[in-house]
Amino acid sequence: MKPARRHEPYLLLAPTLTLLTLFFLVPFLVAARESLFSWDLLTPRTYIGLSNYRTLWERGELGRAFRNTLAYSAVVVSGALLLGLALALLLDRKGQLAAFVRSAVFSAYVVSWVAVALLFMWLLDGEVGIVTRLAVAVGLPKKNWLGDADVALYTLAVVSIWKIAGYAMIVFLAGLQDIPPVLYEAAALDGAGPVLRFRSVTWPALRPSAAFVATTSLILSFQAFDVVRIMTQGGPAHATELFVYAIYEQIFLNLRVGRASALTLVFGVLVLSLTALQLRLLRGREAT
Amino acid sequence: MSHLASRRSLLLGSLASALPACDARSSNGAGRAAFWYSYGGKNREVLERLLARFHADPRRPRIDATFQGDYFESLAKVRTAIAVGAAPAMTHVVSEVVPYLAEAGALEPLDGYEGAADLDLVPEIAQSGTYEGGARRPLLAIPFNRSVPIMYVNGTMLERAGVAIPRDWGELRAAANALTVRRGAEVAVWGFECPVSWLFWVALVASAGGRVVDEGGTVTLGGDAGARALDLWQTLTHRDRVMRPPLGRDYNAWQVGTQDFLSGRAAILWSSTAFLRYIEENARFPVKVAPLARDHRHAIPAGGTFFVLLRAAEEREKRAAWQFLRWMTEREQTMEWATSTGYLPVTRAAITELARNGFYDAHANDKVVLGELGSVEPWPWSPTLFRVQREIMDPLLEDAVLQGTNAAEALAKGRREALLP
Numbered sequence: 001m002k003p004a005r006r007h008e009p010y011l012l013l014a015p016t017l018t019l020l021t022l023f024f025l026v027p028f029l030v031a032a033r034e035s036l037f038s039w040d041l042l043t044p045r046t047y048i049g050l051s052n053y054r055t056l057w058e059r060g061e062l063g064r065a066f067r068n069t070l071a072y073s074a075v076v077v078s079g080a081l082l083l084g085l086a087l088a089l090l091l092d093r094k095g096q097l098a099a100f101v102r103s104a105v106f107s108a109y110v111v112s113w114v115a116v117a118l119l120f121m122w123l124l125d126g127e128v129g130i131v132t133r134l135a136v137a138v139g140l141p142k143k144n145w146l147g148d149a150d151v152a153l154y155t156l157a158v159v160s161i162w163k164i165a166g167y168a169m170i171v172f173l174a175g176l177q178d179i180p181p182v183l184y185e186a187a188a189l190d191g192a193g194p195v196l197r198f199r200s201v202t203w204p205a206l207r208p209s210a211a212f213v214a215t216t217s218l219i220l221s222f223q224a225f226d227v228v229r230i231m232t233q234g235g236p237a238h239a240t241e242l243f244v245y246a247i248y249e250q251i252f253l254n255l256r257v258g259r260a261s262a263l264t265l266v267f268g269v270l271v272l273s274l275t276a277l278q279l280r281l282l283r284g285r286e287a288t
Numbered sequence: 289m290s291h292l293a294s295r296r297s298l299l300l301g302s303l304a305s306a307l308p309a310c311d312a313r314s315s316n317g318a319g320r321a322a323f324w325y326s327y328g329g330k331n332r333e334v335l336e337r338l339l340a341r342f343h344a345d346p347r348r349p350r351i352d353a354t355f356q357g358d359y360f361e362s363l364a365k366v367r368t369a370i371a372v373g374a375a376p377a378m379t380h381v382v383s384e385v386v387p388y389l390a391e392a393g394a395l396e397p398l399d400g401y402e403g404a405a406d407l408d409l410v411p412e413i414a415q416s417g418t419y420e421g422g423a424r425r426p427l428l429a430i431p432f433n434r435s436v437p438i439m440y441v442n443g444t445m446l447e448r449a450g451v452a453i454p455r456d457w458g459e460l461r462a463a464a465n466a467l468t469v470r471r472g473a474e475v476a477v478w479g480f481e482c483p484v485s486w487l488f489w490v491a492l493v494a495s496a497g498g499r500v501v502d503e504g505g506t507v508t509l510g511g512d513a514g515a516r517a518l519d520l521w522q523t524l525t526h527r528d529r530v531m532r533p534p535l536g537r538d539y540n541a542w543q544v545g546t547q548d549f550l551s552g553r554a555a556i557l558w559s560s561t562a563f564l565r566y567i568e569e570n571a572r573f574p575v576k577v578a579p580l581a582r583d584h585r586h587a588i589p590a591g592g593t594f595f596v597l598l599r600a601a602e603e604r605e606k607r608a609a610w611q612f613l614r615w616m617t618e619r620e621q622t623m624e625w626a627t628s629t630g631y632l633p634v635t636r637a638a639i640t641e642l643a644r645n646g647f648y649d650a651h652a653n654d655k656v657v658l659g660e661l662g663s664v665e666p667w668p669w670s671p672t673l674f675r676v677q678r679e680i681m682d683p684l685l686e687d688a689v690l691q692g693t694n695a696a697e698a699l700a701k702g703r704r705e706a707l708l709p
Contacts, residue, residue, distance in 0.1 A: 041371040042392040055708050126535070127553060142474055147535045149690060233537035237690045238683065252364040254678050 028268055034261035041257060052262040062266060064238055065246040069222065069270075072157050072242055076221040077214055079161035084168020084213060085206070089198075091169070092176045102173070106166035113163070113226035120159045121146070121231055146232055149239040156227055156240055164220055168213045175209030176202070215278065222271060243267045319608035320350035321601075322376035326362045326593070328355070330566045331433065334628040342615055349608035351378075358539050359385075359593065360678070370394055370600045377605035378613065380593040383418055383667055384674040386429045389596065391671040396597035397426040401610045407617055408635045412664045413590050419669045420503075429594035430613055431634040432625070435561040436588050436660045437491050439581065443574030445477070445555040453578045454556075457520055460581035464530035467555035478532040480524055481554035483541040484689045486677045487591050488558050491580055492517030494587035494665050500676065501668040507676055507706035509699045516583070518688055518695035526692045533689050537682070560591055561657045564630025568653065577653035579660060587665045592631060632657065672706070680705050 003009055035052050039045040056062040091102050108116065123131050126144035136142055145155040179202065187197045225244045228234060234241040234249060241249070243263065251260035327335050332355065339353055356362035359382050369375045381389065389395050398404050404427055409416075413434040416423035441453055449467050454460040464479030482488050490500055498513025510517060524531035532554060534544035542559060549557040550570050558580060559567075568575050579586060595613050597606050615621060622638040625631060627647060633639050639658065642648060648655040667673065680702045688698045 040392075041367050042389070042394055051708075059705065144535070233540055235537045235686060236535075237687045253360045254675070255364065255367060256679075 028265070031261040031264045031268075034257050035259075035265050037258050039257040040255045048258070052256075052258040053266075056259060056262055061241075061246060062263070065241055065243045065263065066266075066270070068153055068239070068241055069243045072153055072160075072224065072240075073218055073221040075154060075157035076160045076164070076224075077217045079157065080164050080168045080217040081210060081213055083161055083165040085172050085210070087165060087169040088172030088176055089202075092173055102169070105169055108163050109166040111163075114230060116159065116163050117227050117230035120162075124155060147236055149237045152232055152236060152239045156224075156231060159227060159231070160221065160224060164217060168217065171209050171213050172206060175206045179205045218274070218278075243270075318347060318349040318611070319604050320352060321378060321605040321609035321612065323351050323353045323609065323612070324356045324362055324366060324376045324379040325353055326356060326359050326380065327433070330569075331562065331629050331631075334625060338616065338621055338624065342612060348615075349611055351609070351612045366598070367394075370598060373600065375598040375600040377601040378595060378597055378609035380432060380595050381429075382593050382674070383590065384677050386415075386594055386596070387419065387667075387669045388671045388674050390425075390428050394599060395428040396599045396601075396606055397428060398430065398597065398610070399427045401607075403614055407614075408637055409617070410632070410634055410636055410639065410661065412661045413592075413632055413634060415594070417664065418590055418594075418666055420666045421669055422666065425669070429596050430617060431592075432595050432616060433562065433592045433629070433631045434590055434594075434634060435592040435631050436590055436657065436664065437488055437558060437580055438561050438564075438657060438660065439578045440549055440557040440559060440563075440567060441576040441578060442549065442552065442555045442571075443576045445552075445573070446576065449555075453576065454581045455579075456582050460556075461524065461528060461530075464524060464556060465528055468530040475529065475532070477552065478548070478554045479530040480556045480558075481532045481534060481545050481548055482521070482558035483545050484521065484533045484685045485541060486681050486685070487560075487589060488580075489514075489517055489521075489681065489685055491588045492520060492583070494589065495580070495585060496583040497585065499668070501670045501673065503668075505668070505670060505672075507672065507680075507703060509676075509681070509702050509706075514699050515696040518685065518699065521685075521689050522692055522695060525689055533686075537686065561630045561632065561660075562592065564653060564657065565628060566630070575653065577656045579656070579663070586663045588660060588663050589667060590632075590664045627651075627654075630654075630657070632661065676706055 036047060036049060037045040038048045038052070053062075087105055091098050091105070123129050124145040126132055126142065126147055129145070131145065132142055143151060146152050183201045183205075184197060187201050192200060223244060224242050225248065228240050228242055228245040229248070232240040234245050244267075247260050247263045247267065250256045250263060325332075325335065335353070339351060342348055342351065354376075356365050356379075362379065363381060363385060366375065366379050366381075386395070407430065409431060411417040413431045414422075415425070415427060415429045415431075418431070419425075439453075445467055446453065446463075449463075451463045451466045452459070454463040460480065467477065467479035468475060469477035493500060493510035493513050496510070496513035496516045498510030498517075499508060500510055500514070502508050508514070521531065521533075525533060532548065534541040534548060536544050542563075545554070545557055545559055546563050546567060548554040549559075550567065552573070564577065580588060595616075597609055597613075601609075616625070617635055619635060619637045619641060622633050622635050623642055626633040626638065627642070633642060648658065670676075684698050684702045687693060688695060
């Protein structure tokens with residue numbers, strides 16, 4: 001199909017392209033340039049080539065931010081998917097109680113991150129927190145959930161799952177309610193039990209919802225900042241230093257524009273690569 | 289519709305009534321100035337009380353004081369504001385940052401301002417005594433909330449355990465062991481708590497006879513003394529299991545330490561004198577204050593912040609800010625700030641008056657704090673000092689204490705990192 005006027009497609013694309021250029025391309029290029037300098041905004045810039053990248057690599061900051069972010073995202077995305085799906089299957093029914101529980105679960109998603117983080121700091125206190133006490137009561141060892149470098153990252157991931165599971169549940173519920181009941185009836189007539197019905201009817205129909213939840217959870221997990229800033233400030237021993245927090249720390253606490261820009265660039269490339277991979281997978285699936 | 293109309297008229301009416309007030313404030317000739325501060329809690333209350341009193345006299349300039357987060361968040365904002373030409377006239381920065389800002393040309397020299405030579409500041413915590421060679425440099429920073437690291441002790445626990453206040457590192461280990469209460473494998477009360485933070489490590493290094501930066505400006509991280517200081521924390525945390533490094537980083541850890549001490553989860557706390565009044569007012573047990581336990585000698589760095597004027601601000605604003613700054617260093621305000629918070633009084637007149645009116649006789653803890661002035665060691669005038677603190681030592685200390693890595697190796701790595709651009 002050819003446009004009536006040759007310039008029309010460009011005119012239609014122009015608003016999006018302008019915004020993308022202004023808020024993505026230009027900052028990205030500025031970051032790319034700044035990453036080659038040592039600068040603190042006060043003293044003159046010094047060109048240092050790729051030293052910022054080398055320093056971040058040698059100090060282990062780049063690898064650490066990369067590992068932490070991927071581990072955190074993997075737990076958050078899979079946790080949100082599983083919990084959201086489980087809640088949706090459990091609460092996809094009529095009645096006031098189910099409606100109340102659905103609202104209660106979803107309410108976590110609309111509460112501010114700051115409030116959630118502060119609440120969980122209290123619940124997870126290593127000495128007097130309710131979670132710690134419950135763990136001790138059932139015979140588990142006392143754990144410093146936020147102070148132990150081995151568990152702090154996963155604690156933050158669990159808090160994030162708790163926060164966004166309600167959102168995932170709503171998306172799955174919408175998907176479930178789109179499945180025609182006749183499919184279940186036909187499957188039941190064919191002798192399919194609950195597990196087979198889920199595998200053959202529910203899950204295939206929910207795949208687009210799952211892809212949507214996975215994508216949005218991935219975006220949310222990559223943007224994670226508030227939860228780190230409030231609950232752990234990247235500690236203990238850098239265990240919860242995610243990319244966005246590491247960038248914040250470099251520029252706002254260490255006053256290192258160059259290193260923050262280098263981290264931003266690497267982070268940008270990481271996000272773009274994952275997006276490209278995801279698009280490729282989705283398109284591949286659509287083609288089949 | 290009528291609701292909207294009436295709301296609009298109300299809004300316009302309010303604006304109309306507010307505008308003359310703004311005009312009056314700016315047309316009194318006294319001007320106005322922006323002041324970015326980092327005080328929270330009790331200290332903020334006191335500052336706001338003092339600001340209200342300053343503004344009670346209509347002949348004085350208007351000071352637009354805005355909270356800007358903790359010291360380092362505020363510094364980041366100040367630096368950004370300078371870069372975009374929107375610098376506030378006045379802010380306050382930690383001691384380690386003053387040389388960096390001064391060498392970057394961001395600070396306004398204050399010698400030429402009216403009355404600058406007559407401020408009667410306490411030398412140990414003024415620019416002259418805080419930095420090596422500080423007296424020879426142009427006056428750039430005026431002390432206001434200056435503090436020293438100090439040891440807080442839970443009097444009840446101390447008495448119950450039958451131990452004396454520890455005076456040296458050996459006694460500290462013994463006291464922390466005696467004060468730690470264990471229930472099975474769990475620790476119910478930690479004998480000792482200290483934020484794993486630069487200021488306390490510098491105090492330990494000074495006490496062990498070391499320097500963080502040598503006279504030539506080379507970052508040494510205390511050499512053997514630095515490793516010895518770090519080793520003490522590691523021993524208390526891992527071998528003795530009597531020290532709890534408070535959760536969180538930076539000032540969050542300081543707050544957690546304070547809360548642990550107040551709730552009886554820590555018997556001895558190393559913290560800043562800045563928390564003195566807050567701790568005294570909120571503790572349900574007698575609070576004793578003592579100098580930090582020493583190694584070879586008793587030497588401590590002074591913490592807290594200095595007021596600075598920013599060179600990039602408008603002249604009018606800087607003059608207005610200077611008026612406020614001078615007022616704050618007058619005897620009455622200095623005394624009120626010190627007695628309401630726990631910070632050190634910054635003028636000699638204030639100390640003399642507090643001694644004369646019996647304040648130190650009635651407040652034994654404040655007397656101990658004041659006595660610490662004699663042990664204050666100057667900071668090196670090093671523009672890299674705050675980078676060493678932020679980028680190298682704070683993360684290194686956290687790693688070394690929490691993970692128990694080799695102290696000497698960790699510091700050697702830190703020294704190498706100090707050479708990076």
